[in-house]
Amino acid sequence: MWLRQAFFRWLIPAAFLLPLWLLIGWGVFQGGWAILWVLFIAVPSVFVGQLVLTLLTRSRPSVRAERAVSWWDVGGFTLWHGLTIAVGCFIDGAFGWLLAAAVVVGIGMFWLQFWQLWTEAKANGAGFRQTVSWSMTESVGETTSSPRATRPHEVIVVRETDSRD
DSSP states (O other), X not given: OHHHHHHHHHHHHHHHHHHXXXXXXXXXXXXXXXXHHIIIIIHXXXXXXXXXHHHHHHTSHHHHHHTSOOXXXXXXXXXXXXXXXXXXXXXXXXXXXXHHHHHHHHHHHHHHHHHHHXXXXXHHHHHHHHHHHHHHOOOTTOOSOSHHHHXXXXXXXXXXXXXXX
């Protein structure tokens, strides 16, 4: 449970630290005109992508209640963040493969988050509808012995008077 809670707390700082790592990695490992790619494509993509994934993750009822992500989230974010860090190392010969893998895993994380959110919303919505329908309706053969049925409706009438008279 502590690992899932740690990932829950890590999601927002990751939106700032992962793009920062891409800049640091460019300065340490790459240099040159690659800064244009890093500044205009990589940093905004990772920043916005991480923020959107964080919002999708934290919008799930189970994540809000437990303040911990699911094990699917732990695995997916570990893989995506690891690939993003590896891309920031600008390894010759592996850079293209790492970048492609990071993009594919990032897109997969969006689908995973939407799927988990949809599954939880569908389950909670069905439970809510069932609870409302059973609590609001009376069975066909039920007698009027319930306190709500025997008590007459109370009506309060408020008459307005003009204070100028």
